[in-house]
Amino acid sequence: MHEKQKLLSMIRKYDFVLYELQLYLDTHPHSPEALRMWKNYQSMRQKAVSSYVRQFGPIQPMQAEGNGSWDWVDGPWPWEKEAN
Template identity: 55%
Template sequence: MNEKNMLLSMIKKYDFTLKELNLYLDTHPNCRRALSMFRKYRELRRDAVQEYNKRFGPLTPEQVTDTQSWTWVEDPWPWERR
């Protein structure tokens, strides 16, 4: 697996973990351990997405940083990038 796919896989794992923690916290809002884990994985995900954006381009249109033109459509879509 290349670095790009490994990073994307990590982001997906963080997304899954955050969703599961979100559901757990909905029913256990005072669980400090779960809240701490949620914060940790949210930060890990943020860092992984920033690294992906820096190295391979934005995953979503909201992550486009060009202020002069709409560059989202100029590059291949995230699923088309190799």
Template identity: 45%
Template sequence: MNQKHQRELLRQLQEIDFVLVELNLYLDTHPSDLEALQQFNWYVNERKKIARTYEEHYGPLRNFGQSMNQYPNGWNEGPWPWEI
């Protein structure tokens, strides 16, 4: 895998995170909107898939036990997401 692929996965995660925040805000005021809830759940699953792919190739995205640490793509492997 290469930095271009790593950047693309990070971009996808950022886009999905934006959608999830917006849907979360919407659902705060429209909790009975089933279609919005289904969209939210779909994006949650997509985010999990992309994050899993990222972490398998480039290392953990989160700390405090939220992400597994794997060899050889562990904590000390770079570049970090914010260094790209």
């Protein structure tokens, strides 16, 4: 698996864990262990996203730099073969 696919896979895994923790925290808002896990996975996700954006460009429009051009549209779109 190439680095790009590895990072996207890790981001998806972190998103899944964070969503599950969110559901748990909705019913157990004072759980110190769940809060610790939330912060830990949130940090790991942010590092993976930062690494991906730095190497391959923005994942979301909010990450586009907008310096001189709208770089969100650069590169292949997710449905194009080159993106996968």
